Amino acid sequence: MSGLPSTAPVVIIGAGCIGAAIAYQLGRRGVKGVVVIEKEPFAGAGSTSKAAGGIRAQFSTPLNVRISMMAVEHFKRFGDEMETDPVFFPVGYLFLLADPEPWAAFQRQAEMQRSLGLPVRTLTPQQAKEVVPELEVGDLLGATFCLDDGLGNPHEVTQTYVSQARRLGAVFHFADPATGLVMEKGRVTGVRTGSGSTVSTPMVVDAAGPHAAEVAAWAGVDLPVKAVRRHCFTTEPLPMARENLPMIVDMHSGVYMHRESGGMLLGYANPEEPEGFNLSVNWDLLDRMVEPAMHRVPALEAAQISNGWAGLYETTPDHNSVLGPPFGVQGFMLANGFSGHGFMHAPAVGQLLAEWIVDGRPSLDLTPLRLERFSERRDVVEANVI
Numbered sequence: 001m002s003g004l005p006s007t008a009p010v011v012i013i014g015a016g017c018i019g020a021a022i023a024y025q026l027g028r029r030g031v032k033g034v035v036v037i038e039k040e041p042f043a044g045a046g047s048t049s050k051a052a053g054g055i056r057a058q059f060s061t062p063l064n065v066r067i068s069m070m071a072v073e074h075f076k077r078f079g080d081e082m083e084t085d086p087v088f089f090p091v092g093y094l095f096l097l098a099d100p101e102p103w104a105a106f107q108r109q110a111e112m113q114r115s116l117g118l119p120v121r122t123l124t125p126q127q128a129k130e131v132v133p134e135l136e137v138g139d140l141l142g143a144t145f146c147l148d149d150g151l152g153n154p155h156e157v158t159q160t161y162v163s164q165a166r167r168l169g170a171v172f173h174f175a176d177p178a179t180g181l182v183m184e185k186g187r188v189t190g191v192r193t194g195s196g197s198t199v200s201t202p203m204v205v206d207a208a209g210p211h212a213a214e215v216a217a218w219a220g221v222d223l224p225v226k227a228v229r230r231h232c233f234t235t236e237p238l239p240m241a242r243e244n245l246p247m248i249v250d251m252h253s254g255v256y257m258h259r260e261s262g263g264m265l266l267g268y269a270n271p272e273e274p275e276g277f278n279l280s281v282n283w284d285l286l287d288r289m290v291e292p293a294m295h296r297v298p299a300l301e302a303a304q305i306s307n308g309w310a311g312l313y314e315t316t317p318d319h320n321s322v323l324g325p326p327f328g329v330q331g332f333m334l335a336n337g338f339s340g341h342g343f344m345h346a347p348a349v350g351q352l353l354a355e356w357i358v359d360g361r362p363s364l365d366l367t368p369l370r371l372e373r374f375s376e377r378r379d380v381v382e383a384n385v386i
Helices: 017-028 062-082 100-115 125-131 154-167 209-218 284-296 298-302 342-359
Strands: 011-013 035-037 093-097 120-123 142-146 150-152 171-173 178-184 187-193 198-200 204-206 226-235 247-250 255-260 263-268 305-315 322-324 332-336
Touching (some): 011 017, 017 332, 062 154, 093 100, 100 142, 120 125, 125 142, 154 342, 178 209, 209 332, 255 284
Parallel strands (some): 011 204
Antiparallel strands (some): 120 142, 226 263, 226 305, 247 255, 322 332
């Protein structure tokens, strides 16, 4: 655990992929001495460590598409920029549609995505089977596919951001949770920790993932971010888990899958899952997942489950993130509520928040993601959440 300075130009609460990316980008912009406070013993030990690793730009809102495309450009040059191995593998995302209304919506979205420069294709069921021969496509209406989407390594990305941010002067303080904010006349001026330390600062960034609402409440901010459990299971090695296999998302059942360590990773968003911080594995969900997964990919009948885990999505009512300063509080920035796409957006969010802090505005108009959209009822729902 690094020593905790008494002052800092910026304090970031949370050392997951989002907090680490912001720290790195601030360092790149010449901000020395950024402090990142993390309650866990190492970076990325929370939700980042449970992420499925998908990276995609096939979203239903133009702003999320733009953020993803910015992030993908970062991921593509990550290895060269950071002097590390590649962390992004553009195998594509294949969305499978079996119901009329979602299929019509995905076709409209594909037109919007192409207008923004994303090379997404709409496929017939047979064309989808040509991409993944193992698919059962008899009940499908169509599919969308984009080779600019793919898979990444959340752990490697986060740890690299941490090491590079440290090289640029950031201090990471582990195993000592933030416990409160110092406030003076509507302005955040410091952060208190469980060890009794206080860091004075003119700027605090809330990157606390599923715990973001608690941090925001210390500043008197009502942040509608809830923690919801999500499950992943992995199989023993399978022949179909080849290196170029895309992420497969069956929108009818909510099951998604991709290759993982020679086998397959299966994920499922239980629509009845209550909010909360429960990280125990509900093995009963496996039965609900296996039947639709085997229907879509009969080759999974031979699969043996090797592992399972649960992680937390930090969700908002409209499944969009909350970015930027909340109205009425000075010296406070929000980077929260990614609803399952935090890892894939982390490089772009790091850049945009660093620009906002250093330059006074981000290079992409993030107005639709401001917190006040909820009270103004101007929120636009992101439909493509898995």
